[in-house]
Amino acid sequence: MWFKNILLYRFTQAIPFSLDELIAALQQKPARECASQETHTLGWTTPFGRHSVNLVQVAAGFWLVAMQKEERILPGHVVKDALDAKIADIEERDARKVYKKERDTLKDEIVMQLLPRAFTRTQTTFALISATDGWIAVDTSTWKRAEDLLSLLRECTGTLPVRPMNVKAPPATSMTQWVKDNQAPASLQIGDNCELTDTSEDGGQVRCKHQDLGSDEIQLHLSAGKQVTQLDLRWGDKLNFMLTDRMVIKRLRFDALVIDEANDQAGDDMASELDASLTIMGGTLQQFIPALCNALGGEDQPAGI
Incomplete structure (x- = not known):
């Protein structure tokens, strides 16, 4: 249930469908098995698996959808x-x-x-839509998988005016300065893993794991012109994650206190437990996303949004 990665997309205008219209649209393309001559199929499945029958799971104003891909494995x-x-x-x-x-x-x-005669495998990709805030968070670190989901959603609804969420300051520039100063903005704390990339044409990369990023060795790399292109961060007492220079959120981990809060709100059955997790996860991301954008100079929003 808890997202492990996030690619963020911003609606460039008011969401062009209601919840009822979205449910009806997804029903046009249910998940199905590959036919004998198909390499893959894409369709919608229930986000809570056998614990629900709805193609859109709704909680606290958030809409959770799940795309299922079945593909034949032909080495x-x-x-x-x-x-x-x-x-x-x-x-x-x-x-x-x-x-x-x-x-x-x-x-x-x-x-x-x-x-x-090829074997098949199934992958499920989740997306959380905040109708109130006008964004979509896709649980993947791969742009191709996110675009597959968005393309299928666009095909079913007829329109999907979204673009990747942008910030005013390039993430690499901000992260490099944070590591140079050994301090991130107030809501963030720097971890002990990063990737440094030489900006020259033939530049290499240095991956630092479990190191003091304020050390002289790291500072020497930065003074030589390398930029921080991936950085482990912590947001308050709620999230740990790695941010990349392309605004990809990877290795997302919700703190035990956040998960405990969801467990406290859950009922006795799995469906209510998943519903509580969705509510808490959505509310946490609702606070985290603008905080991250503000740390990166603010969101660069389309005109009129």
Whole structure:
């Protein structure tokens, strides 16, 4: 239930659908298994799994949705081995060379032959929509997975006016200054892990784990021109996370006190426990997101928002 990563998106205008309209839209594209010749399928599933029947879980003004992706696993080396054997057979039988166009055709044919026998795997990606605040938080650190979810949501609703949430100060610039000063803004505390990147064209990276980031060694790297591109941070007594220079929140961990608060509010069944967790998680993020943006110079919002 608790998000592990976050990619943030801001609605660029008023949310163009109501809760009822969103529920109806998601019902158009339920999750399903791959057909024999499909490489993958995308659809919506219940965020609480077997503990609910709703495609949108609602709590305290937050809407939680879950995209399920089923894909067939066809290892590249399996396709390559089959293709190499096919090409060798043709070249030996016909005494001729197989060139790229024919090779690509043969590869497609082999993939279609192997797909029905391939194993499948399922991934679920969650997104939290705050209708009040006008943002979407997707539980992933991968832009591709987030875009898959947003594209499917846009396909179902007909429109989804969002863009990645931007801040006025580049995160790398802010994080570098925090480590130089050995102090982050009041709501944040610096951890002991970071990634330093040389800004030159052929620059390298230095990953620092469990180190005092105020040490002379780290400061020497910074004085040589390296920038902090990933940094472990703590927000108050509620969250630990790693922030990247692309405004990706990774390795998100909610403090035990936050989880205990959710447990205290939960009832005796799993559904009520998940509902309480959603309420507390949403409320925590509702406070955390503007605090993080303020620490990075404030959110760079679209005009009219």
